[in-house]
Amino acid sequence: MTTTESRLPNPSVLVPELKDIGGALYKATGNGTIPRTTISLVQLRAGQLAGSTYLTVLHTGNLRAAGATEESITAVASWRTAPYFTAAERVALELVEAVLTPNASGERVPDELYARASEQYDDKALATLIMAIGQVCFFLPLALIGKPLPGVSPAEQWRK
Numbered sequence: 623m624t625t626t627e628s629r630l631p632n633p634s635v636l637v638p639e640l641k642d643i644g645g646a647l648y649k650a651t652g653n654g655t656i657p658r659t660t661i662s663l664v665q666l667r668a669g670q671l672a673g674s675t676y677l678t679v680l681h682t683g684n685l686r687a688a689g690a691t692e693e694s695i696t697a698v699a700s701w702r703t704a705p706y707f708t709a710a711e712r713v714a715l716e717l718v719e720a721v722l723t724p725n726a727s728g729e730r731v732p733d734e735l736y737a738r739a740s741e742q743y744d745d746k747a748l749a750t751l752i753m754a755i756g757q758v759c760f761f762l763p764l765a766l767i768g769k770p771l772p773g774v775s776p777a778e779q780w781r782k
Contacts, residue, residue: 627781628768628770628780628781629769630768630770631781631782647756651750655744655746655747656743656750656754660711662681662690663707663711664717664754664755665718666682666684666685667718668755668758668759668762670698670699671719672765674762674765675772683773693706698715701715710742713738713739714742714751717739717751717752717755718755722759739751
């Protein structure tokens with residue numbers, strides 16, 4: 623295998639139900655309660671934490687398409703000290719980090735973090751944010767194991 627092909631053939635061809643699942647997740651997270659930029663920020667951070675070039679390239683592109691500034695996109699990895707994020711975006715980024723980062727001293731999402739998230743998002747928006755984290759986590763194994771090609775169209779990113 624070379625760096626010009628993924629490890630897997632197209633998983634949507636192998637498991638056609640994947641298209642329906644992906645479409646349903648996209649529809650659920652696109653219900654209008656969370657800005658697309660926030661969803662993409664969270665998903666970019668998840669890709670960074672997982673070390674997935676494919677996901678970081680994908681969600682960087684999604685952020686650009688949603689109108690995010692280059693400064694905010696570049697600063698996602700250092701969001702805690704960057705001046706580009708709203709309080710709602712900050713708590714969303716903190717949530718995805720809590721979910722994806724082991725915490726040896728206790729639970730990953732403590733009550734205090736949940737309370738701060740609840741101050742920024744109503745119940746439907748918070749459920750949508752949780753689904754956005756789940757959406758990227760659902761596709762993490764495909765990104766890490768299958769290694770689709772970053773920046774390549776969906777039809778061409780998988781091994782033939």
